[in-house]
Amino acid sequence: MIEFHLEKRTGVAPYMQLVQQVRQALRLGLLQPGDQLPTVREVVSQIAINPNTVFKAYRELEHEGLVESRPGLGTFVLKSLARSSPAEQEALREDLIQWLRRAFAVGLDTESIAALFSNTLHLLQKEESTPTT
Amino acid sequence: MIYALETNQLGKRYGKRWALHNCTLHIPQGCIAGLIGLNGAGKTTLLHLAVGLLKPTEGTIDVLGTSSRNPAALLPHIGFVSQERSLYRHFTIGDTLIMGKKLNPSWDETHAHRLIERLKLPCQQLVGRLSGGQQAQVALVMALAKRPEILFLDEPFAHVDPLVKRELTKILMETAVEQPLTVVVSSHIVSDLENICDHFIILTPSQVKLAESTEQMGELHKRLIGPRESFESIARSHTVIQASHTGRQSIALVRTRLPVTDPVWQIEDVSLEEIVLAYLASHENAHTPLQPVQFMKEVIR
Numbered sequence: 001m002i003e004f005h006l007e008k009r010t011g012v013a014p015y016m017q018l019v020q021q022v023r024q025a026l027r028l029g030l031l032q033p034g035d036q037l038p039t040v041r042e043v044v045s046q047i048a049i050n051p052n053t054v055f056k057a058y059r060e061l062e063h064e065g066l067v068e069s070r071p072g073l074g075t076f077v078l079k080s081l082a083r084s085s086p087a088e089q090e091a092l093r094e095d096l097i098q099w100l101r102r103a104f105a106v107g108l109d110t111e112s113i114a115a116l117f118s119n120t121l122h123l124l125q126k127e128e129s130t131p132t133t
Numbered sequence: 134m135i136y137a138l139e140t141n142q143l144g145k146r147y148g149k150r151w152a153l154h155n156c157t158l159h160i161p162q163g164c165i166a167g168l169i170g171l172n173g174a175g176k177t178t179l180l181h182l183a184v185g186l187l188k189p190t191e192g193t194i195d196v197l198g199t200s201s202r203n204p205a206a207l208l209p210h211i212g213f214v215s216q217e218r219s220l221y222r223h224f225t226i227g228d229t230l231i232m233g234k235k236l237n238p239s240w241d242e243t244h245a246h247r248l249i250e251r252l253k254l255p256c257q258q259l260v261g262r263l264s265g266g267q268q269a270q271v272a273l274v275m276a277l278a279k280r281p282e283i284l285f286l287d288e289p290f291a292h293v294d295p296l297v298k299r300e301l302t303k304i305l306m307e308t309a310v311e312q313p314l315t316v317v318v319s320s321h322i323v324s325d326l327e328n329i330c331d332h333f334i335i336l337t338p339s340q341v342k343l344a345e346s347t348e349q350m351g352e353l354h355k356r357l358i359g360p361r362e363s364f365e366s367i368a369r370s371h372t373v374i375q376a377s378h379t380g381r382q383s384i385a386l387v388r389t390r391l392p393v394t395d396p397v398w399q400i401e402d403v404s405l406e407e408i409v410l411a412y413l414a415s416h417e418n419a420h421t422p423l424q425p426v427q428f429m430k431e432v433i434r
Contacts, residue, residue: 006328010404013351014328041310048302049328050165051310 001038002031004047014049018057026066026081029089037067037075135198137162137283137315138183143192145178152178154339160317160332165309167326168319169409170336176319177216180285184213197282209239212281216288218272222261226254226271237279245278252300265292273301277308286318290325302329323406335412342412347405354408357385359398367398375411386411
């Protein structure tokens, strides 16, 4: 079961935050097909939020084909967004931890690491999208 | 369509001063509407008009399709928590509940006791001996145990500590899941309301500045950052709520349905709190008053 949280100081609408958290859990394999999302009532008691916001988030996820609402039963996950198995992800995480330790060791701070990461990711994506001659 | 709260050209005057003027609102049923304004903006006046404690000087106000001028028929359907909490100080909490049961045909005894237990309120204690925060909780329990169709809450979170505030908010939201309920809740603290309200009414002294869904608020308001010399053209095509200029740069919070096409402007989303603060501050700068906007969208349920 997923637990939601809300961040106040972002420009992201609360319903979109819920949508993103579900997508994230699907990507990481924390939510898998057949799993049930918390009921609206449960979310409301958990994070003190307007029930319409939760309805809206679930409708959006349903619209994207990620979940399905079964009347009287609840909302269930239809498909996963994880591209790799939990074991593969764990192995990658191990590599990443090694790499992060090295980055800290040479004196990079969190912001520089994040900048380096997103910059490299960006470059790589650009390289892969331009056809090689 | 029957609105939960409908006002047309509503006004209330005390002597020469208008506490509320030209107030036109259409709040659909099922909304949780936040009433935001600085002290003295007319929030309490509007709520007192809604529950029939005050008579309008002009205009009309209907709650659930019935005029608030004759509140007798309405009262069983309304829950109201006033700023003064309006409790009998010499009653214990237990006595207060008994009174609630005898006076309200729709009283839900089980619900009342469950809430008192959940909030860990001491049943034997005299209401007058309770802290301000505890009195606020008792008042809310009284209003909820009536199982009202519409709740009017005047600063329900004042003097309430953050943990209890969270608990009260949860109780309110759970109630909105369990039964059809409209809530109109006033506060001058935006963060108390931003996650629970789907509509906002912003009052600046005696005037409705804005009334719309939080969704529309988010879509229609943008922050623009760009060169000062281009500000005038922006101000011509969009409604500027607030602007500041430093050196060569202008920062403006605008309300617009049109896309900003000029590439010199950097466009950012604005948080609800910033939008509200801009409106509250804007009445001091002499901008042309905005037309009050009505709630156009139905609540999704």
